[in-house]
Amino acid sequence: MASPPHTTLETNAPPGSGSAMERLQCILEREDFPRLITVLQEQGFEVIGPTVRDGAIVYERLETAKDLPEGWTDAQEAGQYRLNKRQDHALFGYAVGPHSWKQFLFPANSRLLSLHRDGNGFTVETPAEPAPRYAFIGVRSCELRAIAIQDKVFLGSGAVDRTYAERREPLFIVALQCGVAGGTCFCVSMQAGPRAETGFDLALTEVLEETRHYFVVQTGSDRGAQILAALPHRAAFPEEIQAARRITDHTARTMGREMPKADIPALLKANYDHARWDAVAERCLTCANCTLACPTCFCSTVEDVTDLTGNHAERWRKWDSCFTLSFSSVAGGITRASAKSRYRQWLTHKLATWHDQFGSSGCVGCGRCITWCPVGIDITEEVRALTQTAPPTPPAPG
Amino acid sequence: MKPAAKPKLAVWKFASCDGCQLSLLDCEDELLAVADAVQIAHFTEATRSVVAGPYDLSLVEGSITTAADAERIQEVRRISRRVVTIGACATAGGIQALRNFRDVREFTEHVYAHPEFIDTLEKSTPISAHIRVDFELHGCPVNKHQLLEVISAFLARRKPNTPPHPVCMECKRRGLVCVMVAHGTPCMGPVTHAGCGALCPAYQRGCYGCFGPKETPNTRAFSDYCGGAPLGIDPGTLARLFSTFNAAAEPFQKESNARKP
Ligand code: SF4
Ligand code: SF4
Ligand code: SF4
Numbered sequence: 024m025a026s027p028p029h030t031t032l033e034t035n036a037p038p039g040s041g042s043a044m045e046r047l048q049c050i051l052e053r054e055d056f057p058r059l060i061t062v063l064q065e066q067g068f069e070v071i072g073p074t075v076r077d078g079a080i081v082y083e084r085l086e087t088a089k090d091l092p093e094g095w096t097d098a099q100e101a102g103q104y105r106l107n108k109r110q111d112h113a114l115f116g117y118a119v120g121p122h123s124w125k126q127f128l129f130p131a132n133s134r135l136l137s138l139h140r141d142g143n144g145f146t147v148e149t150p151a152e153p154a155p156r157y158a159f160i161g162v163r164s165c166e167l168r169a170i171a172i173q174d175k176v177f178l179g180s181g182a183v184d185r186t187y188a189e190r191r192e193p194l195f196i197v198a199l200q201c202g203v204a205g206g207t208c209f210c211v212s213m214q215a216g217p218r219a220e221t222g223f224d225l226a227l228t229e230v231l232e233e234t235r236h237y238f239v240v241q242t243g244s245d246r247g248a249q250i251l252a253a254l255p256h257r258a259a260f261p262e263e264i265q266a267a268r269r270i271t272d273h274t275a276r277t278m279g280r281e282m283p284k285a286d287i288p289a290l291l292k293a294n295y296d297h298a299r300w301d302a303v304a305e306r307c308l309t310c311a312n313c314t315l316a317c318p319t320c321f322c323s324t325v326e327d328v329t330d331l332t333g334n335h336a337e338r339w340r341k342w343d344s345c346f347t348l349s350f351s352s353v354a355g356g357i358t359r360a361s362a363k364s365r366y367r368q369w370l371t372h373k374l375a376t377w378h379d380q381f382g383s384s385g386c387v388g389c390g391r392c393i394t395w396c397p398v399g400i401d402i403t404e405e406v407r408a409l410t411q412t413a414p415p416t417p418p419a420p421g
Numbered sequence: 422m423k424p425a426a427k428p429k430l431a432v433w434k435f436a437s438c439d440g441c442q443l444s445l446l447d448c449e450d451e452l453l454a455v456a457d458a459v460q461i462a463h464f465t466e467a468t469r470s471v472v473a474g475p476y477d478l479s480l481v482e483g484s485i486t487t488a489a490d491a492e493r494i495q496e497v498r499r500i501s502r503r504v505v506t507i508g509a510c511a512t513a514g515g516i517q518a519l520r521n522f523r524d525v526r527e528f529t530e531h532v533y534a535h536p537e538f539i540d541t542l543e544k545s546t547p548i549s550a551h552i553r554v555d556f557e558l559h560g561c562p563v564n565k566h567q568l569l570e571v572i573s574a575f576l577a578r579r580k581p582n583t584p585p586h587p588v589c590m591e592c593k594r595r596g597l598v599c600v601m602v603a604h605g606t607p608c609m610g611p612v613t614h615a616g617c618g619a620l621c622p623a624y625q626r627g628c629y630g631c632f633g634p635k636e637t638p639n640t641r642a643f644s645d646y647c648g649g650a651p652l653g654i655d656p657g658t659l660a661r662l663f664s665t666f667n668a669a670a671e672p673f674q675k676e677s678n679a680r681k682p
Binding site for chain 1: 451454455457458569570572573574576577579582584585586587589590593594595596597598599601602603604605608610611612625636637638639642643645646651
């Protein structure tokens with residue numbers, strides 16, 4: 024997605040800057056920010072971004088920049104989330120909330136087919152409505168990584184998922200370089216943030232100074248450069264770029280959590296019978312919230328329904344979870360009946376066998392499963408307990 | 422050619438508030454489709470005209486609380502090809518099962534001017550304690566979409582889609598903000614059977630547990646957490662959370678007993 028250097032911007036490039044990305048940094052003033060949303064809407068995008076609803080910052084359709092959570096922040100802990108007022112007027116002064124972008128690219132409920140009886144046969148209809156053309160505003164580095172992981176799942180593993188592909192292909196991404204680390208964030212230890220380097224069309228760093236409020240903008244694609252060209256902007260001065268850098272550096276130093284440094288896949292695979300699984304199963308409600316809040320979890324179930332006449336049937340796909348019994352129900356019974364086996368399946372897939380299946384960890388350190396677990400079970404704490412009490416595992420290769 | 426006879430549907434009432442039967446009448450738009458698909462042969466809440474049995478599908482509302490009803494339910498079973506219980510009373514004994522944990526005579530003395538005329542059993546019991554039940558639909562009241570789903574599934578001879586997973590799954594699929602995490606409101610969603618579509622969380626209320634226990638409910642861990650620091654719910658309140666419409670459903674009953682101060 025890298026674009027060729029933009030000539031006018033390149034001539035204004037600050038001396039001694041590093042990558043091509045860094046040469047393309049511009050300034051968008053706060054008062055011009057609303058134009059970004061308008062321009063995207065004019066280009067036919069449905070703009071989705073953060074907004075306050077029901078005591079949390081969620082992702083929803085934005086009409087104007089006024090819908091953004093200006094002056095709001097959040098306090099997050101295991102099983103707890105509270106909205107708080109900030110002392111300033113930051114538009115993006117909070118961490119990730121209960122929603123993730125997956126609900127737009129991989130909808131929680133989607134109709135796959137309708138069937139209609141017609142004489143002795145039947146007709147099959149696939150949904151005809153065109154997929155929405157989304158522009159996401161405020162996508163964090165961990166979330167970009169999560170989208171890349173789901174790309175692999177839905178587009179890059181053989182079969183292509185049509186619902187996902189139709190939404191993903193036209194997607195315009197405005198990333199946000201995180202200015203605040205949440206209480207449950209640990210992207211640094213998953214090498215997933217807080218600075219986004221690729222996978223976006225535009226990336227913003229919000230800078231709040233005593234008397235100024237502006238955005239340092241990086242372009243990541245030709246489309247991004249075109250949208251930026253339609254906005255009032257100028258090349259960034261080195262001190263502005265440094266200010267932006269300091270912000271993400273600070274975020275990196277203030278992570279709320281850390282995933283233990285260990286060869287986690289080897290650790291988990293060597294400890295299927297560890298007593299910690301029994302301990303966590305005592306606390307786990309098998310409620311599935313962690314999996315549904317997780318931006319990388321991709322499991323679904325398929326439901327077939329008929330109507331009263333028996334002349335119409337529909338096939339629906341719905342988000343599912345490895346925490347339900349039906350998930351592991353096969354001819355002959357349920358293979359993961361205990362809470363222990365279900366929690367262990369989740370954690371082991373996420374952090375160990377995901378590597379075998381998709382070539383990376385399934386966790387990007389966003390902290391959602393920790394915050395939105397109603398009883399505050401913490402993935403980093405569970406892994407830490409295993410590292411501290413498990414017999415040593417052989418060193419990681421390489 | 423004579424069209425095949427429509428399956429005969431009967432609706433029966435035992436000890437209940439009629440709310441579940443009303444869910445069927447509530448179907449409004451779909452009610453005509455129901456009447457097209459089945460012959461409503463016995464539904465005294467809706468019509469006085471009764472077609473004699475046997476019936477293909479009997480929907481049973483209410484619990485068994487009298488000796489007469491304990492006999493009547495046997496007759497319902499005898500004349501029904503399929504028996505489906507609808508609602509918390511019929512599947513778990515209902516709110517009236519609170520008597521199961523106390524002296525019912527004491528209650529009647531408080532409530533009735535002439536308790537000597539009250540002839541009732543010690544316990545309120547679900548239909549399945551008396552007869553073989555083909556399917557149980559949960560809820561207080563049942564959800565009308567689920568009720569239609571059960572009838573449609575019966576007609577198509579397939580298994581109804583009424584998953585026993587928790588309300589939380591419906592809540593997250595709807596993109597609701599968790600009231601437990603974001604507001605500190607105790608919510609029974611994680612231990613409660615899905616079916617309502619996360620109605621209460623959608624109005625920023627905690628789930629009341631109307632649909633009874635989910636599959637493998639970890640009620641103890643739920644209560645331990647609610648009783649701990651972040652929420653600080655006292656044991657009496659916890660016991661009451663589990664003693665409502667599904668008080669006699671085993672996992673809820675055990676939990677309320679364990680929490681009683
Ligand atoms: S496992 Fe938890 S921290 Fe990791 S990506 Fe999923 S929700 Fe985020
Ligand atoms: S870890 Fe937490 S969110 Fe996940 S299933 Fe268990 S109790 Fe629910
Ligand atoms: S609000 Fe209730 S039902 Fe919804 S996720 Fe939270 S605990 Fe579960």
